[in-house]
Amino acid sequence: MSLKLRFMLVAAALILGASLLAWYSFQYMAERIVEQWGRRVAEVQVQYDSARLLQPLQREIALAQQMANSQVLRHWIRDPDGPGLEAQAFDEMESFRRNFRGNNYFVALRESGGYYHNNADNAYGDDPFRYTLRANRPADAWFYQLIEEGRDFHLNVNPDVELGVTKLWVDVLIRDESGEILGMVGTGIDLETILAQIVDIDQQGITTVFADYNGAIQLFRDPRFIDFASLVKPEGQKRTVDLLFDLSRDGERILERMGRMRDHPLENPRIYTDFVTVDGKRHLVGIAFLSSIGWFEVTLLDLDEVMPVSSFAPAIGMLVAFMLVTLLLFYWVLRRLLLNPMAALERAMVGLRQGRRDVALPRGGGEMGGLITHFRDMASEVIRHTDELEEQVKVRTEQLEQLARVDMLTGLLNRRGMTQQLEEQAARATREGTCFGLVWVDLDRFKEINDTRGHAAGDRALCEVAELLRTGLRPYDHAARWGGDEFLVLLMPCKRDDLIAIASRVCDEIADKTRAGQGGITVSVGASLVQPGEDLYEALQRADDALYRAKESGRNRLVVTEAE
Numbered sequence: 001m002s003l004k005l006r007f008m009l010v011a012a013a014l015i016l017g018a019s020l021l022a023w024y025s026f027q028y029m030a031e032r033i034v035e036q037w038g039r040r041v042a043e044v045q046v047q048y049d050s051a052r053l054l055q056p057l058q059r060e061i062a063l064a065q066q067m068a069n070s071q072v073l074r075h076w077i078r079d080p081d082g083p084g085l086e087a088q089a090f091d092e093m094e095s096f097r098r099n100f101r102g103n104n105y106f107v108a109l110r111e112s113g114g115y116y117h118n119n120a121d122n123a124y125g126d127d128p129f130r131y132t133l134r135a136n137r138p139a140d141a142w143f144y145q146l147i148e149e150g151r152d153f154h155l156n157v158n159p160d161v162e163l164g165v166t167k168l169w170v171d172v173l174i175r176d177e178s179g180e181i182l183g184m185v186g187t188g189i190d191l192e193t194i195l196a197q198i199v200d201i202d203q204q205g206i207t208t209v210f211a212d213y214n215g216a217i218q219l220f221r222d223p224r225f226i227d228f229a230s231l232v233k234p235e236g237q238k239r240t241v242d243l244l245f246d247l248s249r250d251g252e253r254i255l256e257r258m259g260r261m262r263d264h265p266l267e268n269p270r271i272y273t274d275f276v277t278v279d280g281k282r283h284l285v286g287i288a289f290l291s292s293i294g295w296f297e298v299t300l301l302d303l304d305e306v307m308p309v310s311s312f313a314p315a316i317g318m319l320v321a322f323m324l325v326t327l328l329l330f331y332w333v334l335r336r337l338l339l340n341p342m343a344a345l346e347r348a349m350v351g352l353r354q355g356r357r358d359v360a361l362p363r364g365g366g367e368m369g370g371l372i373t374h375f376r377d378m379a380s381e382v383i384r385h386t387d388e389l390e391e392q393v394k395v396r397t398e399q400l401e402q403l404a405r406v407d408m409l410t411g412l413l414n415r416r417g418m419t420q421q422l423e424e425q426a427a428r429a430t431r432e433g434t435c436f437g438l439v440w441v442d443l444d445r446f447k448e449i450n451d452t453r454g455h456a457a458g459d460r461a462l463c464e465v466a467e468l469l470r471t472g473l474r475p476y477d478h479a480a481r482w483g484g485d486e487f488l489v490l491l492m493p494c495k496r497d498d499l500i501a502i503a504s505r506v507c508d509e510i511a512d513k514t515r516a517g518q519g520g521i522t523v524s525v526g527a528s529l530v531q532p533g534e535d536l537y538e539a540l541q542r543a544d545d546a547l548y549r550a551k552e553s554g555r556n557r558l559v560v561t562e563a564e
């Protein structure tokens, strides 16, 4: 695998690893940020949601309390048949009705059970008496329960069976100066209006819930969850806020915390936040106990909606893009400074190995530049050595070729060298139309020299003859030891007279100079003149035949033959 490809793979792995790391770090940080900010948002949202209900309600409660403290009403309740008292009381009720937000009121009397009510349409202005409450009637249980509990103020979401309306009722007890409960007054706010204006407002990802002091749901956008007439329901049958959570442990924890907030308001933070699971999604719940109305405000924040982690995606996208650009830049720099010079260096090495001398090398600085410079020096050194080596090989080859053509003992051409000369000169003679001479020289009874004087003496005799041939010939003639005690002389160019003269001289000189009479050497010589274009080997044979005849006719003599 090439370095470039490996680097690409490593870079890709790095990008992937870094991206994953960045993604998980981002997820972790985003969740921490969402959690911290979510808690702040939940606290603010709880205050906001609480204020939305408290603002209109507190006015209604204050009005209802004023109405409960009305002396006119008290007089009438104490003396229902007192002259003019009922009319005054009805006027008083009417004036409060006009001030209440829902333009309605109710007055319920403990002693008579009389229930008085007029609505926004003023349907019962003339006679507000509606019906008589009865302690054994389930629909009236709320009244008797509140009286029994003796709570001066209570909010109650309850359908009024007699009136056929479901309202959020503000109930305030009427007491006389001694504290004895005379009855109850209050007003009702239409549930649908309050849900639409306060609870089910269009806040994406935010759910507002109001629960009473037991945790029973009183206001919620889905009326099926509302625990109507919660007051008179036994414990365990109430629809409490834990119904909203997926996990029972969330519900238990939240209800337990709500109880502590209610019972020990000073020991607990005013707003409690926690994480719960609702509809399979992680939500942040914020809870406040609204001591002025004895209710809890519960706000649920769907974190994926309110603070979606995906909103951080552009940031992570930019981070990843930045990393990619950095890595690409790094790759580009690395390619320019390292990979490209290395590739060029590799090409140069391959070129050098293939014997090219014109290898182009890049320029560069730093370590890479140093490496290239060293390689350039090394390359020229290698080229120089190669040239030297090639020169040496050439010389040695020539020497070897020379040696291959020379007889080791005598230093004359050997048979191979002479064959080459013969062929070259024969061709030349043919070309130039000149004759040349061939002279065979064979030592007479050489075997005897070997046998009687030893092989070394034989060698010396051969060398002696060779030396005489070398010195006795013209510079442009060639002598060779053809094999054993047989020599061949090539006379080039040559005429018949020259042939006879030189061959005779060779024959005589050898006999003279080796003192043939005193154990010296004689030679038999066969010579032949070769005509231009004549077959070389036939000419050689002819000369050899002449030598044979010289041997036959007594040795130590010259026989010359002519071409027929």
Ligand SMILES: Nc1nc2c(ncn2[C@@H]2O[C@H](COP(=O)(O)OP(=O)(O)OP(=O)(O)O)[C@@H](O)[C@H]2O)c(=O)[nH]1
Pocket: 409, 442, 443, 444, 445, 446, 447, 448, 450, 454, 455, 456, 457, 458, 459, 462, 483, 484, 485, 551, 555
């Ligand atoms: N010392 C020596 N002897 C050699 C060499 N090469 C061949 N001989 C011997 O040379 C002799 C050649 O003998 P021949 O040519 O057969 O015969 P001759 O004794 O020369 O007799 P004629 O040629 O008939 O006169 C042989 O005994 C070879 O062993 C060599 O390099 N050195």
